Amino acid sequence: MGEFDSIRPYADHEVPAVLARLLNDDTFLGTLTHFRFPRLAGPFGWLLKPLIAHRLRSQLADVASVDALQMRIEPYVDRSIERGTDGVTYSGVEQLEAGTPYLFLANHRDIVMDPAFVNYAVFHAKLPTPRIAIGDNLLQRPFVSDLMRLNKSFIVHRNIAGRREKLAAFQLLSAYINHSIREEGQSIWIAQAEGRAKDGDDRTDSAILKMFHMSRKDEPFAEALAALNLIPVSISYEYDPCDQAKARELFTRASTGSYEKAAGEDDASIALGITGYKGRVHIHFGAPVRQGFEDAKQLAALMDQHILSGYRLFPVHYLAYSQWEERDAELAVPTAEQQFSATELEKARAEWQRRLAACPAEQRPWLIRQYATPVRNQYRIKAGLPL
Numbered sequence: 417m418g419e420f421d422s423i424r425p426y427a428d429h430e431v432p433a434v435l436a437r438l439l440n441d442d443t444f445l446g447t448l449t450h451f452r453f454p455r456l457a458g459p460f461g462w463l464l465k466p467l468i469a470h471r472l473r474s475q476l477a478d479v480a481s482v483d484a485l486q487m488r489i490e491p492y493v494d495r496s497i498e499r500g501t502d503g504v505t506y507s508g509v510e511q512l513e514a515g516t517p518y519l520f521l522a523n524h525r526d527i528v529m530d531p532a533f534v535n536y537a538v539f540h541a542k543l544p545t546p547r548i549a550i551g552d553n554l555l556q557r558p559f560v561s562d563l564m565r566l567n568k569s570f571i572v573h574r575n576i577a578g579r580r581e582k583l584a585a586f587q588l589l590s591a592y593i594n595h596s597i598r599e600e601g602q603s604i605w606i607a608q609a610e611g612r613a614k615d616g617d618d619r620t621d622s623a624i625l626k627m628f629h630m631s632r633k634d635e636p637f638a639e640a641l642a643a644l645n646l647i648p649v650s651i652s653y654e655y656d657p658c659d660q661a662k663a664r665e666l667f668t669r670a671s672t673g674s675y676e677k678a679a680g681e682d683d684a685s686i687a688l689g690i691t692g693y694k695g696r697v698h699i700h701f702g703a704p705v706r707q708g709f710e711d712a713k714q715l716a717a718l719m720d721q722h723i724l725s726g727y728r729l730f731p732v733h734y735l736a737y738s739q740w741e742e743r744d745a746e747l748a749v750p751t752a753e754q755q756f757s758a759t760e761l762e763k764a765r766a767e768w769q770r771r772l773a774a775c776p777a778e779q780r781p782w783l784i785r786q787y788a789t790p791v792r793n794q795y796r797i798k799a800g801l802p803l
Contacts, residue, residue: 419591423571425547426562428481433478434562435485439469444559453685485566486545497536501694502654506537508701508726512647517597517604518704519628520546522687523606523618523723526658526689527682529653531605537699538603544569546603547596551610554682574610590631597644605649608719614662615782615787618727619803620719622712629712636712648702648719650726653791655767657692658685659786663775666782695767700726720803724793731756731764736787743788747795 418424426434438444445465453464472681479485498502512518524530531548538545548569555561555571566569570592573585577717596602609621625641656662661684667677702722709715734752737743750762775783796803 420570420588420595423573423588423592424565425570426482426565428483431482431485431566431695432480434566435479438562439473439476441559441562443557444563445469447559448712465502470670472722472772475620482566482568486539486568490539493532493536496690497533497697500657500691502696503535504536504697504699506699506701508703509537509541509550509699511703512538512541512543512701514543515601516645517601517645518546518602519593519597519644520605520647520649520701521608521620521624521723522651523727524609524612525651525653525656527612527686529689529694530607533651533697533699534605535670537701541754544603546605549604549606554686566705568632586627587630590627590629593628594640594644608723610664614666616786617793618720618723618725618790622714622716625712625715625719637712638707641709641715642706646705646715646719648705648722648726650698650700650702650723650728652698652700652728652730654695654697654730654732655693655771656786657688657694659783660775660779661685661688662786663779663782666785667779669695670782695732698728699788700728702726724797724803727790727794729791729794730767731761733787733791735764735768736784737791740784740788740792741781744796746801747792747799749791 442465445468446457446461448468449461449464452468453460456464476485476488479488521535522530522534531546534546535548545568548564548567549572550564550569551572551574553574555564561571572589576582576585593604593606596604606624609619609624613619628644629635629637629640635643650794665675705715705718705722709718731752734750734755738751743749752764756764771783772780793803
């Protein structure tokens, strides 16, 4: 057994066996059936599941590597993106060099689509897609784990109680990330903090940066991190399909002090994030960050500057900011009317009003916060003010 077998993605030689296992997994086939035929899955699931399995077997019969699998599913990903967005744009990808592995550190808003959009940009730039960090809290069912590890995902163990066990898990994760980039030449995608920024406040957790260094303690922090070719990535959604659910959770936490997820809530968030309407999406890749820091705190502040500056603000962000009771009086933030055309603004107002109307009155401040916070953060960066 290899050092990283418990967390690494599947290798090429494992792909056929894992695909065969998936195509015999009744839960996986049932999930696919419900997704593809939501109205017929109940009464006719017994008939549809074997038909779907048969079709998948024929489509995937000659797939024997991870790259071949990604090539096969790429048209489906593109179709999903086209259906759920009004277009995807990206910037900065031209500065990524073929043959150079990177550590993509990104803001985190959606469980599946954040790394999917980064993959989309990198794939269409004809560069190797990165390996993706995913928390084990999202891998409760075996078929989900199989699917993610087939798609270059590696596991971040979060459901660990003991301090010693946590330390060992972080040490292994650090060693794997460094091994992937330094030894295997494979890029990595990881979120800047654990969990999604449900309030729109994208901040880099310095503990994650310290984790990168854990397995390279013999090197100075700045030297070890520079060797990982850190790329700040800003992922901007015009609209968040999960914004209502996030507003409800934030309101509940604020009013009761806690929030208990319902059974299947993560699955519902994943499905809504994939299929829900996002408007326009922009992914910005910053330049590699290899200097200007000595420790994790300084590097976190530097990554925040890059990620927040690269975030694309859409009309809805300015509309929300104008309604935010906590907007910053120190900042010279232009109005939406000063930034966008009347036609663009009219469309955005209609969609924003629809979302506000769908949100219970007591939860609306939390919906507004999600869209307004990126405005405050970006303009504080522009003004040279602390976040």
